[in-house]
Amino acid sequence: MKKPAPPPLAGEGAVEAKLALIVNPIAGMGGRVGLKGTDGEAYLRALQLGARPVAPGRAVEFLRSLSPDIRVLAPPGQMGEAEAREAGLGGRLEVMGCAPREGPTSAEDTRRCAGEAVGRVPLIVFVGGDGTARDIVEVVDERVAVLGVPSGVKMYSGVFAETPAMAAVAAERFLRGEVEVERVEVLDIDEEAFRRDELRLRLYGTALVPAADEVVRSGKEAASYAEEELEAIASYVVENMEPGVLYILGPGSTVAAIARKLGINKTLLGFDAVVDGRLVGRDLNEAGMLELLKRYPKAKVIVSPIGGQGFLLGRGNQQLSPEVIRRVGVDNIVVVAAKSKALRLRSLRVDTGDPELDSALRGFRRVIVGYGEELVLRVT
Numbered sequence: 001m002k003k004p005a006p007p008p009l010a011g012e013g014a015v016e017a018k019l020a021l022i023v024n025p026i027a028g029m030g031g032r033v034g035l036k037g038t039d040g041e042a043y044l045r046a047l048q049l050g051a052r053p054v055a056p057g058r059a060v061e062f063l064r065s066l067s068p069d070i071r072v073l074a075p076p077g078q079m080g081e082a083e084a085r086e087a088g089l090g091g092r093l094e095v096m097g098c099a100p101r102e103g104p105t106s107a108e109d110t111r112r113c114a115g116e117a118v119g120r121v122p123l124i125v126f127v128g129g130d131g132t133a134r135d136i137v138e139v140v141d142e143r144v145a146v147l148g149v150p151s152g153v154k155m156y157s158g159v160f161a162e163t164p165a166m167a168a169v170a171a172e173r174f175l176r177g178e179v180e181v182e183r184v185e186v187l188d189i190d191e192e193a194f195r196r197d198e199l200r201l202r203l204y205g206t207a208l209v210p211a212a213d214e215v216v217r218s219g220k221e222a223a224s225y226a227e228e229e230l231e232a233i234a235s236y237v238v239e240n241m242e243p244g245v246l247y248i249l250g251p252g253s254t255v256a257a258i259a260r261k262l263g264i265n266k267t268l269l270g271f272d273a274v275v276d277g278r279l280v281g282r283d284l285n286e287a288g289m290l291e292l293l294k295r296y297p298k299a300k301v302i303v304s305p306i307g308g309q310g311f312l313l314g315r316g317n318q319q320l321s322p323e324v325i326r327r328v329g330v331d332n333i334v335v336v337a338a339k340s341k342a343l344r345l346r347s348l349r350v351d352t353g354d355p356e357l358d359s360a361l362r363g364f365r366r367v368i369v370g371y372g373e374e375l376v377l378r379v380t
Contacts, residue, residue, distance in 0.1 A: 008248045017175050019070040020096075022136065023059045023111060024128035025078040026150070028360045033054050054353070055151040058164045059127045063087035065168035072174065073121055075113040077101040094112050110135040118143050122274035123210070125171055127151045130187060136286050137205045145208045147171055147215070150315070150351060158184035159209050160217065163351050163358075166214035174210035181208040216349075229338050230257035230264045232371040237302065238262060239338065246280070246296035248273050248289060248328070250303035250317055258302060271319050286321045293327045300332045301325075305341070305348055312379065313361065314327050314351035322354035330360050337368035349378045 010214055056078065063072065064087045071092045074080025084093045097112040099105055110126075112135045118125050126136050127149040138145055148160035149167045161167035172180045186205045209215055234257040241247060249255050251269045259266030264279050266336050273281035273292055280294050293299055301320065305312045312335060313320060325333070335348070350361045366374045 005325045010263070017069050017072060018121050019123045019125055019171055019175065020073040020113075020121045021059065021080045021084065022075060022113050022117070022124060022132075023055055023078065023080045023083055024110060024126070024132040025055050025105060040077050045352055055127045056086075058149055058151040058353070060087045062125070062167050063089060063166040064125070065165040067172055068092070070172065073117060075099040075109070076106065077105075078099065079105055079113065082110045108129070111139045112243045113225070114139040123147060123171060123174055125149060125167065127164075128308055130157050131281040132187050133207070134204045137207045139205070141210050142183070142206065142335045143209060145174060147174075147210055155205075156187045157355040159186060159207050160216055161212075161214050162349060170210045170212035170214040173212050173214075179210050179212045180374055183207070184209050205350075216311075229340070229370070230254055231261075233336050233338070233368055233371075234258045234261040235375075236368060236371045237334070241277075242298075243276055244296075244298065246273055246275050246292055246299035248281075248284070248292075248301045248320075249297060250301065250320065251350070252304040252306075254304040255302055258337070285319050286324060289319065289324045290327065293324070299328045301328050302334045302336060304336050305345065310347060310349050312348045312350055312365075314349075322352050322357045325352065325357060325361075330357075332362075333365075335365055337367050337369060339375070342367050342369050342375050342377065345377060348377050350379055 021355060027145055051339070059080070060083050063084055066072075071094065072080075072084055072089055073094045073096060075096050079099050079341050081093070081095050082308050085251040092222075096113060096116050096117045099109040110132060118140060118157060121144065123145045124140065125147045128151055133148055133242050140146060146159060147167060147170060148157070148162050150160045150162075161170050164268060170179075174181070183206045185203055186207050188202055230253065233254060233258070238261045249266060249272045251267075251271070253268070256266050256268055259272065262273060262277050264272070267283045271289065272279065274282060275296060281288055282313060303317065304321070306315055309315060313325070348365065350358050350362075352358055362379050364376050365379050367377050369375050
């Protein structure tokens with residue numbers, strides 16, 4: 001379903017170019033340390049493991065990509081004001097009074113700020129993941145458009161732009177009346193089940209999102225592929241594994257088939273590592289991978305793209321950090337996908353949080369889709 005776009009921002013009858021920005025400052029912190037989110041006590045566990053904030057930097061990147069004629073309404077402190085000042089917004093910033101200026105923030109703060117923004121702006125941009133999207137949509141209820149700047153561990157909903165810079169493009173196109181809005185699903189998973197290696201996806205509502213090319217509309221597919229298809233990929237990969245090389249196996253059913261071929265009980269949603277068919281690391285976080293890379297200087301990573309989104313790196317596998325990827329080498333990333341999935345993807349996407357690395361990863365990449373069978377897809 002599509003609805004008309006807001007009035008244009010230039011010319012007679014124009015409206016003010018203004019959006020609300022709400023930042024969840026702890027979103028995404030659990031990714032690199034191997035946690036499957038930061039809900040509840042997981043945030044404290046992430047801090048204990050040395051996790052660093054992700055969302056503030058993503059918010060600054062978004063704001064610096066905005067045109068200078070767009071004003072921003074933001075909550076105080078680390079929920080938007082601090083990032084806007086760092087980005088140099090100056091007089092273009094209007095601060096709301098909906099959250100504490102200092103100290104920890106909560107989901108209730110997010111909901112309160114979203115409610116305050118309704119009626120004051122045509123678009124709410126939030127920085128976070130699926131949990132933040134749930135909080136926003138619970139209050140907004142399709143009264144204004146929303147757009148997510150990707151910064152969470154879980155991003156299965158169809159509300160997120162591809163990158164922070166692309167979120168700025170999508171927001172501007174919407175505010176200038178160049179695109180309409182469309183209704184998309186807001187999904188989230190049970191984090192406790194996720195940590196037990198179970199994927200329980202639930203629909204929490206719908207949101208109106210700018211219908212711009214920069215927005216990744218489809219959420220993760222609940223895909224099912226023929227066992228013969230996965231068996232063929234697994235046989236080919238295992239037969240071509242090199243002795244003495246560390247193989248880091250990513251999440252997903254396609255890579256899990258490779259582990260089964262090796263006789264390894266793999267974590268379906270985590271990273272495991274093998275050398276010469278022997279398990280040397282299980283459910284690894286960034287630190288665990290870096291430690292193994294000290295012992296095994298030659299390594300390869302085997303990953304499969306997220307079904308409906310086509311993300312190869314940066315969504316659902318943040319443990320594979322830019323530092324890990326650089327240590328492994330961009331040419332040592334092995335991509336596998338069921339042929340039926342690969343044929344549906346127009347391209348593969350990367351969003352590691354490191355623009356220089358993303359640029360190095362772009363281009364064409366071979367995807368193993370069967371026994372000795374490959375497709376070539378562009379990485380964008």
